[in-house]
Amino acid sequence: MSTVIEIDRLSKSYVxxxxxxxxxxxxxxxxxxxxxTVEAVKEISLSVEAGEVVGFLGPNGAGKTTTLKMLSGLLHPTGGTASVLGFEPxxxxxxxxxxxxxVMGQRNQLIWDIPVIDSFDRNRVIYRLTREEYRERLDELVELLELGxxxxxxxxxxxxxxxxxxEVAAALLHHPRILFLDEPTLGLDVxxxxxxxxxxxxxxxxxGATVLLTSHYMADVEALCPRVVVIHHGELLFDGKLADLVRKFSAQKTLVLELEESQEDLSRFGQVVSQEGSRATLRVPxxxxxxxxxxxxRELKVQDLNVADPPIDEIIDQVFSRGMA
Amino acid sequence: MLVPTFTWGAVMHWLRTLQAYPAFLRISLLSNLQYRASGAIWMIGSILEPVVYLTVWSTVARSQGGSVGGYTPEEFAAYYMTLLLVNHLTFTWVMHEFQYRVQYGHFSFALLRPIHPIHEDIALNLSFKAVQLAVILPALILLGLAFHPRFDLDPLSVALFLPALAMGFLLRFLFEWTLAMAAFWTTRVTAINQSYFSVQMLLSGRVAPISLLPSWVAAAAGFLPFYYASGFPVEVALGRLSTDQVLRGFGIQLVWITVAAAVISLVWRRSARKFTAVGS
Structure with missing residues (x-):
């Protein structure tokens, strides 16, 4: 594995x-x-290996997009260094x-009035693809994304x-080695x-491309990113495995019970999140x-019991609302 | 880099960049065909302007006993009809467009493409012109029937007209692209644009052939770029210039093209940096 992205104390402030x-x-x-002066990103350092999929989490205005824009070359930082594929972006x-x-979710680079295929052709010449390369990649993307x-x-x-x-297909025709995806699923149905x-x-x-992705949707991050980076108020709060994030920040577990008899008062066991008929959800330290x-x-007739971490959304929400523990 | 430097690598780079043009032209032609109707409406203004000046100057010439400043009404007709064609082929709208692009962040994608955005602008401009010739050419025929122009065309003048026109196009395009970059530095480029268009109007030969202007204005126009993108190619075509004047004109066109290209390549990086400092 080789390092493809190396960021050292990268900062961006706006006046x-x-x-x-x-x-x-x-x-x-x-x-x-x-x-x-607004400090959008404060001294973030991290490195990414080739082939990694890294999810950037954070509320609106946390600095995720600013970081991605600096790494793709759209923004000039005010401090620190970054090297992406050996280049200063x-x-x-x-x-x-x-x-x-x-790829920015709410912006489009396809030409509005003409058929999609012509926008693709434009990227063919911009990225200097041979006709064979283009044909091959186009066929692949058409199949994978069902673009026919x-x-x-x-x-x-x-x-x-x-x-x-x-948009995604257009952005991938040239087989980039690094994908910066900023809210790629924004506004899309489930x-x-x-x-x-x-x-x-x-x-x-x-x-084997490296993917850096920001998203509001935890589902995106859960499904795709073995590694997450949490940014809040421009600072890096966490960098590691999603499971470790949960372990670190989740102070509670969720118990889901299936009881033989309903109508039991369960509050003596913990905080009751929901109780419907014989099914109940509790939260306990x-x-x-x-x-x-x-x-x-011991005390109840239980048909089924399941212990789980709370939904990741809730954990993240807690992290952001109480700041860094 | 826009200013050619003659190393082997630079030549290869230029050749490869030129290879993008056929596709750019085809694609922009498709876009422009989508807007052929609104484009045609836009053309009405460009057709009316020379007609107004032609009418005024013809009336003046008749009242002065048949000619003014060496132009008879029929020669004015030839001048303004040729100007209509030349102006159509050399005008740009980049100065209006830049403000919009910067404001709405359209430059973001342009900056991340491994090709200078000016190339696509050139293709878009050329294909628009090609599409709208469908309006300009019939208009010229109608004007010909109404104003009885007198063309004394000789083959040499026509042959010289083509390079004069091509360089005029390039000169105006690069010059206005340079000025358009002001949009990176100020959000109020409308004032700059307006002053530019007023000066351009007067010194390009659109209000009157520059030989009719006060001598000091005509002298200034002889050095500035405006005339060389409009009035100069027209006068070359109509054979109104001496060989010396034509050669000098080509020289000045080349100088301004080089200056504008140099400014673009110097300022482009800086303005892009300015843009990326602010974000979008």
């Missing part, structure tokens, strides 16, 4: 003008400009650009999901999200799990 509301404030700001060397791709009948349609006639599939996820997974396995489970089995 933004501060101006109050109203005419008076705007006249004042003509003479005396007030600004403040923001110099945007053509040899670097030919090996990466950036979309190719001849103008982009404006596609649904959001169809368009996103075509089945389309799943399709795209499966595709990214297959693509990674097939080509992690360290008490064994003891509570034993008591339940």
């Amino acid at each position: 933004v003008p501060v101006r109050g509301a109203g005419v008076r404030a705007s006249i004042v700001s003509l003479v005396k400009r007030k600004t403040r 923001w110099k945007r060397n053509n040899d670097f650009l030919r090996q990466i791709t950036l 009948e979309l190719l001849s349609k103008p982009v404006r006639n596609l649904s959001l999901g169809e368009r996103m599939k075509c 089945s389309m999200q799943r399709r795209l996820r499966t595709f990214v997974e297959q693509y990674n396995k097939r080509t 992690k360290q008490d799990t064994a003891e509570v489970t034993a008591r339940i089995l």
Whole structure:
């Protein structure tokens, strides 16, 4: 395995003008400009090996997209260094650009009024693919993403999901070694999200490409990313396996019970999350799990008992709302 | 790099870049065909403008006893009809477009492509011109019937017209692309654009052939780029210039093309850096 991305204390701050509301404030700001510095990313360091799939997690404005933009060469950092495939990304060397791709969920690079296939052809010449390479990759992507009948349609006639599939295909025709995917599933329905996820997974396995992905949807990250990076207020909170994140931040376990008789008051065992008929869900502190489970089995007639971590969304939510533990 | 440096690698790079043009032209032609109707409406303005000036100057010439500044009404007709064609083939809209591109972050994708965005702009411009010739050519025929132009075309003038036109196109394109980059530095480029278009209007030969302008204005126009993208090719075609004037004109065209290309390649990286500092 070789390191393809190496980031050292990468930072990005913006200077933004501060101006109050109203005419008076705007006249004042003509003479005396007030600004403040917003630190979008603060000294993030990490390295990524070839073939890894890394998920960036964080609430809106955490700095995930800013980080991805710096790594793809769209933003110039204000501090620190980054090396991607041996290049300094923001110099945007053509040899670097030919090996990466950036997909931004809500922006499109396909040409609006003409058939999809013509936008693909444009990428063929931009990335200098031979006709054989192009044909081969196009066939592959058409098959994997089921694009067949979309190719001849103008982009404006596609649904959001169809368009996103075509965006992804356009972004991969040149077989990039690194994929930066910024919210690739934003706005898509559940089945389309799943399709795209499966595709990214297959693509990674097939080509060994490295994938850096940001997403609001935990399902994306859970399904795709063995490694997660949690960013909050521009700082790196966690970098490691998803399971370790859960272990580290989850202070509770969830018990799901199937009882023989219903209507039992269960609050003496822990916090009751839900209780419907004979089925109940409890939340108990992690360290008490064994003891509570034993008591339940002793005192109640249990048909089925299942101990699990709380849904990952909840854990992440807790992490962000209480900040770094 | 836009300024050619003659190393083997640079030549190869240029050849490979040129290979993108057939596809760019084909694709932009498709886009432009989608907008042929709205484009045609847009053309009405470009057709009306020279007609207005032609009418005014013909009236002046008649009232002055048949000619003014060496132009008879029939020669004015030839001048403005040729100008209509030349102006159609050399005009650009990049200055309007840049502001929009910067504002809405359309440059993000352009920056991440391993090819300079100017090439696609050139292709888009050329294909638009080709499509809209379908409006311009019939308009020229109608104007010919209405204004009885007098063309004294000789083969040499026509042969010289082609390089003058091609360089005029390149000159205007590069020059306006250079100015358009101002959009990276200020969000209020409309003021810059407006001043540019006023000066361009006067000094390019659109209001009047520059020989009719006050001598100091005509002298200034002789050095500035505007005339060499409009009035100059027209006067070359109509055989109104001496061999010396034609050669000097080609020289000045080349100088301005080189200057604009150099400025673009120097400023482009800086403006891209400015853009990437702000983000989108």
